[in-house]
Amino acid sequence: MNDDALVRVGRALRVALLIALALLFLIPFYLLVRNGLASEADITSPDWTFFPSTLHWSNVTELFDDSTVPFARSLLNSALIAVATTLGTLLLASLAGYGLARIPYRHAGKVFYAILGTLMVPAAVTFVPSFVLVSSLGWVSTLRGLIVPTLFSAFACFIFRQYFTGFPAELEDAARVDGLGYWRTYWRIVVPNSRPVFAAVGTIVFIGAWNSFLWPLVIGQDREAWTVQVALSSFTTSQVIRLHELFVAAAISIVPLLLVFLFFQRWIVAGVERSGIDD
Amino acid sequence: MLGEGGAGRRAFGTQNRTLWFWVFVGPFLLGLGVFTYVPLGWSVYLSFFDAHNTVTPSDFVGFGNYTEMLGNKAFTDSLWTFLLFSLFIVPTTFVLSLALALMVNRTRGAQAFFRSVFFLPAACSYVVAALIWKMSLFNGVRFGLANTVLGWFGADQTAWLSTTHPPWYWLVVVTVRLWLQAGFYMVLFLAGLQRISPRLYEAAAVDGARPGWQVLRHITLPQLRTTSVAVVLLLVINAFQAFDEFYNLLSDARGYPPYARPPLVYLYYTALGQGQNLGLGSAGAVILALIIAVVTVGQARWFSLGNKEG
Numbered sequence: 018m019n020d021d022a023l024v025r026v027g028r029a030l031r032v033a034l035l036i037a038l039a040l041l042f043l044i045p046f047y048l049l050v051r052n053g054l055a056s057e058a059d060i061t062s063p064d065w066t067f068f069p070s071t072l073h074w075s076n077v078t079e080l081f082d083d084s085t086v087p088f089a090r091s092l093l094n095s096a097l098i099a100v101a102t103t104l105g106t107l108l109l110a111s112l113a114g115y116g117l118a119r120i121p122y123r124h125a126g127k128v129f130y131a132i133l134g135t136l137m138v139p140a141a142v143t144f145v146p147s148f149v150l151v152s153s154l155g156w157v158s159t160l161r162g163l164i165v166p167t168l169f170s171a172f173a174c175f176i177f178r179q180y181f182t183g184f185p186a187e188l189e190d191a192a193r194v195d196g197l198g199y200w201r202t203y204w205r206i207v208v209p210n211s212r213p214v215f216a217a218v219g220t221i222v223f224i225g226a227w228n229s230f231l232w233p234l235v236i237g238q239d240r241e242a243w244t245v246q247v248a249l250s251s252f253t254t255s256q257v258i259r260l261h262e263l264f265v266a267a268a269i270s271i272v273p274l275l276l277v278f279l280f281f282q283r284w285i286v287a288g289v290e291r292s293g294i295d296d
Numbered sequence: 297m298l299g300e301g302g303a304g305r306r307a308f309g310t311q312n313r314t315l316w317f318w319v320f321v322g323p324f325l326l327g328l329g330v331f332t333y334v335p336l337g338w339s340v341y342l343s344f345f346d347a348h349n350t351v352t353p354s355d356f357v358g359f360g361n362y363t364e365m366l367g368n369k370a371f372t373d374s375l376w377t378f379l380l381f382s383l384f385i386v387p388t389t390f391v392l393s394l395a396l397a398l399m400v401n402r403t404r405g406a407q408a409f410f411r412s413v414f415f416l417p418a419a420c421s422y423v424v425a426a427l428i429w430k431m432s433l434f435n436g437v438r439f440g441l442a443n444t445v446l447g448w449f450g451a452d453q454t455a456w457l458s459t460t461h462p463p464w465y466w467l468v469v470v471t472v473r474l475w476l477q478a479g480f481y482m483v484l485f486l487a488g489l490q491r492i493s494p495r496l497y498e499a500a501a502v503d504g505a506r507p508g509w510q511v512l513r514h515i516t517l518p519q520l521r522t523t524s525v526a527v528v529l530l531l532v533i534n535a536f537q538a539f540d541e542f543y544n545l546l547s548d549a550r551g552y553p554p555y556a557r558p559p560l561v562y563l564y565y566t567a568l569g570q571g572q573n574l575g576l577g578s579a580g581a582v583i584l585a586l587i588i589a590v591v592t593v594g595q596a597r598w599f600s601l602g603n604k605e606g
Binding site: 024027031032034035038039042043044045046048049052060061062063065109110112113115116117120121122123125128131132135137138142143144145146147148149150165166168169171174198199200203224227228230231234235246249250252253254255258260263264267270271274275277278282286 | 313314316317318319320321323324325327328330331332333334335336338339342396399400402403409410412413414415416417418419420421422423424425426427428429430431432433437438439441444475479483487507508536537539540543544547548549560563564567568574577578580581584585588589592
């Protein structure tokens, strides 16, 4: 074979492999939807079929009518937590990142390293001490206990600081000439010109908050404080498993994130690319 | 600075940078102090006490909790579990996500499509993924997809999650994480690939390097160095945090099996399970934090040593 033919064969093989891998990656999504719309008998049937014999849209209503699992309540909790965490993190971390990057202060370097140092300690390792603190505040099984401790993300602060360090100084200088102080410069000039980084960090934080499991499991001890993930988990570990309800609940739980992905995919990609890899 | 001239009017002026610095950074730093530094300190303090069912320590036990934890086979086993897990998952995810990135990067037409498909699992939580794996893909009875497909070839049914010899449960645990993570790291590699100057490839072609392995080894991989270091670091830190998929795949109404407990799962049951032994759990958390710190610092050192040559 000559080189040209080799290249063409190589390309065909690559595309074939990509398609095969893509199908493999899509199988779990397919199973989620298939089982979510199948009857329990279809899910557990030993004669497995690609399509369920009939589609059971009633699984959805059955799920919300089931009084043993407070699914609607847990959806609401997750939505409240994800939105509050996202907004709170964006506000606190962006202010801190801006201060660190743009307000000259003798000890700014030390403060930055004090914040950066906490990135080294994985959040999951601190769940025992954090639980101790939150329970001594009396915040167990409250939304406060689920939201407030997660608002101070060193990761988000780090990204904002890196971004604002590279923010064009001319824009701020113009604001300074117009007599704006730091506060108004920040809100009127810097924030409106930094929408991409806010969108990127916001989507990453939102996804993290929606999907987080260990902390809500530890803090949400009462059913009233369950998040979607904890409710799903309690389904799988309970004695009586209603598989059709379980799968339709899981399918519903990923819808908000699929929407976020649809609308913000390029922000997520941009944010991921920017998250410290560029230095 | 703050009391300069007692001019209250000027206190909030642009000139007073120190004050403004703290207005911007203060709230964040305060929260970080309360919800990260205080728990850490408290945890260290509590680890020297006997604290059952309570957050107020009673009896000082010195290093008792530490020796008990390190002498406990279940805990040291959990550390080995983690070690095995990361020794496997870190290189595997690395190779898979790099391979995906290389293939997707060279695809012209449907690049966005393939990128989305591989990235999409990142929208799933470990809870949802574990559910699909446990209840549908790798279910022990015949309605599981893996057993159905293997059954077409005449293979026996396997109880994937409860077979420890050979350790089939590893296959389940590892594939969940690969599926969820690979696309995320692929995006990091794609970003790195797109920053490589086309001139380097042109120069390599002029020098007679054959496209394929030679170019990959001498141009692409060295150029991806920074990205690779970051990916490995993130993979190791994430492996240390393994909890969600282990907990959701293996625990059920009857409890958690004695095998496949990574450190966090073990700590969870120690500190918040039936005994609620917070002193002991704190000692375990401190040990784990120290190990992670040593690994992370060691890794950073090692990589920056290598950097000087490149």
